[in-house]
Amino acid sequence: MAIALSGCTGEGTDAPTGSITGTGPGATEPGPGTTGPTPGTGGATTPEIQARLDLQLNIPWAAVFLPNGTAVISERDSALLKAVKDGRATTIGQVPGVTPGGEGGLLGLALSPDFPTDNYLYLYFTSVQDNRIARVKLTEEPDGSLVFGDPDVVFTGIPKAGTHNGGRIRFGPDGFLYVGTGDSQRRDQPQDPNALGGKILRLTADGAPAPGNPFGNAVYSLGHRNVQGLAWDSDGRLWASEFGPNVNDELNLIVAGGNYGWPAVTGAPHRAEYRDAKVVWPSTADSSPSGLEIVGSTAFLGALRGQRLWSVALSGDEAHAPVAYFTGKYGRIRDVIRTPEGGFWLLSNNQNPDFVLILAPPA
Numbered sequence: 001m002a003i004a005l006s007g008c009t010g011e012g013t014d015a016p017t018g019s020i021t022g023t024g025p026g027a028t029e030p031g032p033g034t035t036g037p038t039p040g041t042g043g044a045t046t047p048e049i050q051a052r053l054d055l056q057l058n059i060p061w062a063a064v065f066l067p068n069g070t071a072v073i074s075e076r077d078s079a080l081l082k083a084v085k086d087g088r089a090t091t092i093g094q095v096p097g098v099t100p101g102g103e104g105g106l107l108g109l110a111l112s113p114d115f116p117t118d119n120y121l122y123l124y125f126t127s128v129q130d131n132r133i134a135r136v137k138l139t140e141e142p143d144g145s146l147v148f149g150d151p152d153v154v155f156t157g158i159p160k161a162g163t164h165n166g167g168r169i170r171f172g173p174d175g176f177l178y179v180g181t182g183d184s185q186r187r188d189q190p191q192d193p194n195a196l197g198g199k200i201l202r203l204t205a206d207g208a209p210a211p212g213n214p215f216g217n218a219v220y221s222l223g224h225r226n227v228q229g230l231a232w233d234s235d236g237r238l239w240a241s242e243f244g245p246n247v248n249d250e251l252n253l254i255v256a257g258g259n260y261g262w263p264a265v266t267g268a269p270h271r272a273e274y275r276d277a278k279v280v281w282p283s284t285a286d287s288s289p290s291g292l293e294i295v296g297s298t299a300f301l302g303a304l305r306g307q308r309l310w311s312v313a314l315s316g317d318e319a320h321a322p323v324a325y326f327t328g329k330y331g332r333i334r335d336v337i338r339t340p341e342g343g344f345w346l347l348s349n350n351q352n353p354d355f356v357l358i359l360a361p362p363a
């Protein structure tokens with residue numbers, strides 16, 4: 001069975017409605033817009049918004065926190081890196097070689113696990129011919145301002161398109177760099193273990209395939225449509241958020257060599273050859289999940305088209321039904337980032353200008 005590739009990236013229309021499903025014991029179906037305590041979620045309470053930073057951002061895509069507490073934000077279309085300290089944003093510089101277009105541009109950021117000694121900031125961006133990963137040395141000047149050197153391209157050849165460019169990068173607990181790619185509107189990519197589209201990749205810090213990868217190349221998992229968020233739970237399991245077509249946004253539990261179904265199937269159809277999503281949002285109008293963070297055993301996902309923050313209680317390999325917060329209050333949410341204080345930043349999307357919401361640590 002193939003599902004028509006029509007709606008895209010939270011922009012689709014006429015999305016069907018249905019129940020939002022988790023797989024865990026005691027899962028409930030709170031429905032869109034539910035807030036507050038819900039059975040099966042461990043008595044989740046609405047996160048407290050501590051502040052809103054009106055930083056006049058232009059389509060921010062990702063953020064990382066440096067060891068000194070300064071945040072670095074990527075802007076997709078301007079290709080600017082901006083620093084945020086004490087609630088003020090300053091421009092660090094423009095990343096050369098970025099070719100924005102559609103959903104492409106300067107996308108994911110990841111800080112080297114050895115940043116205190118190597119000063120490497122990793123960048124995923126769309127170039128004139130592909131999506132690629134580079135690293136820059138990010139250092140502090142005597143006056144406290146940040147500067148970066150020429151990009152050192154470490155990985156190339158991820159297919160690009162107007163949509164479905166993936167873009168999330170993150171170092172895992174094993175010290176390797178995980179990369180979420182999109183199918184780049186090429187339906188032959190996700191099921192081909194030798195193609196880079198529609199994958200989660202696992203690389204060394206120098207951009208080589210990580211040792212032990214399941215196919216002997218850069219690919220870690222396959223059958224993805226457009227991976228948008230990567231995070232590990234406290235037991236080291238990797239979870240990933242993914243845009244569905246006009247149906248079936250997904251939260252997946254990722255295992256090495258796992259096939260997540262696209263473009264043959266979406267959601268959780270219980271087919272032996274594919275791995276079911278652990279959470280399925282039948283209507284992309286409710287979700288279109290992008291950035292993902294996990295604290296303890298709770299996942300938090302920012303929703304673009306759904307304009308809300310989703311939390312999902314995890315129990316081992318299973319996920320409870322998601323709970324929504326802030327539905328429609330702050331517009332589209334691109335990313336969720338853990339702060340050094342244990343709370344979160346939420347990056348708005350397409351709010352013209354965009355802003356940051358600071359959330360208190362979860363109760």
Ligand SMILES: [Ca+2]
Nearest residue numbers: 260261266267
């Ligand atoms: Ca899937």
